[in-house]
Amino acid sequence: MVDGLRLPLAVLRRRSEPRTVVSDVLFDDLRVGDVVVVDGRVALDLEAEARGSDVVVSGTVRAAWTGTCRRCLAEVVGDVDLAVREVLAHDPDGQFGDGPSGDAYPLAEDEADLEPVVRDAVLLALPLSPLCGEACDGPDPERFPTRSPTGPGSEQDGPAGGDPRWAALDVLRDAGEAIGDDGS
Ligand SMILES: [Zn+2]
Incomplete structure (x- = not known):
């Protein structure tokens, strides 16, 4: 569970303007393979707005990650910088049942939990097999060339x-x- 990402619905629905969530939040276990978000720290700049019975979440999600190069096993660092826009609904399947891309996130009876929205966004954006650089020749280019021996462009x-x-x-x-x- 992540603090600060559970918004009471009563508050969201009472306000006319969106509720903003601008903060660094720490997640447990944000990783794909050996690519891991540094400290589990995700920087959020989100707005949550009640629309009818739904809640719409939009904004940006940023995180730094580290991993190992798939060729030379050197440490690789990078970051993700995402625009997100998701809908939370009381009956996600009933309202958006026409395909995986249209699915909404579940909305609890009295609060909107943004954690799964943020977690999914970051996990989907992490690289599955990072490279330290496009020109990486691997740990031993002489014996295990990773590129055509005639050189690039041939x-x-x-x-x-x-x-x-x-x-x-x-x-x-x-x-x-x-x-x-x-x-x-
Ligand atoms: Zn490399």
Whole structure:
């Protein structure tokens, strides 16, 4: 349970303007594999607003994470910065039963608990297998190359790379372009 994320419905419904939740909140066990939110700390800038019998939560969620590079096992750090907008409803299935993406979060009888909203948002945004960088060569590039030995870009070069099997196509392509130029 996380303090500060349970909002009494009576208060939400009495006020005309949204209730804001701007604070750092500590979660237990916010991790995916070995990617873990630093200290479980999540920075919230949320608004909760009663709309009819529902509560709409929107705003931003930020957190820093650490993990290990999937290639070289070095420590990797990063952060998530999310825009969230979710609905809490007394009867989530009844109102939004037409698919997983339309599901609402459950709303208790007398309070709106934002914890599952925040927890899900962060967990979905954490990388499953982070890299220390796009250029990471792994722990031993000589013996276990992670990239094509001919180097980056060789695949994109295509016919211009000089492969004789493509030479005939080059000629055809050039001829076609020439005809196209004449016709215009
Ligand atoms: Zn790496």
